[in-house]
Amino acid sequence: MMNYSTDPPSTTPLSPTPPAIRAAGLTVVRGGRQVLRGLDFEVPHGQITGLLGPSGCGKSTLMRAIVGTQAKVTGTLDVLGSPAGDATLRSRIGYVTQAPSVYDDLTIRQNLDYFAAILDPGRASAERRHENVTRAIADVDLTSRADALAGNLSGGQRSRVSLAVALLGAPELLVLDEPTVGLDPVLRRDLWNLFHTIAAERGATLLVSSHVMDEAERCHRLLLMREGEILADDTPDALRLDTGSDTVETAFLHLVDEAIAAGKQKETV
């Protein structure tokens, strides 16, 4: 096909954006057992990467290693260009664990005011803090409950308060451990829309774990895990195509069967 572009050809090649996360030979030992076994992968910048796999496969452990709270990590793990756990990364990463970390005796707004004051202290930034808190509460659709005590919220609402706390500092990387557990389908859809807005408009990178395979379809890329290993690292479309499957769930099951068969073959050789 002819190229009718009148733009001059670029003389300096564009340097590719470095990945947000890069792991090589990443291993984690917990309770004397290797729970992550020599992982090699990259998470691209500005996209939503889903971390999927059955319960106990190592998703939370991998997230803890990425945010720097996991002990006994060996191999290479670079996050936003620095080694995982580096002190300079603290304000650049938002992390939401499976257990919501909110103060029950404070309202939603008071919880956020408290964390905002830690992130951005001082009288001079009071107005900015107020704006950030109001925006983060609206982001997670809790404006109408802003003055409710956190102790009186449902489980799903409490997880959304934790997510709002993580959004406060406008982090470059958001690490979300099963953020949609216990939420109804409408809220799940709204949260996934919010994740896409955060990636598209703020250029943030999101790593979101789930064991609900239909959420895989909402990600730009997927890391499929099983028993401490990465089974696949690709886009949902490529995974379905490569395995001749209609859904990511069927593709995952196909890959599990392949891995089991390969394991058996190794045993018999």
Ligand SMILES: Nc1ncnc2c1ncn2[C@@H]1O[C@H](COP(=O)(O)OP(=O)(O)OP(=O)(O)O)[C@@H](O)[C@H]1O
């Ligand atoms: N504190 C601990 N001490 C020892 N082993 C642990 C500890 N926490 C988790 N493990 C083990 O590490 C492995 C990975 O656990 P992890 O919590 O990372 O899995 P997961 O994929 O996040 O599971 P889930 O979806 O159920 O949260 C599991 O085999 C688990 O038993």
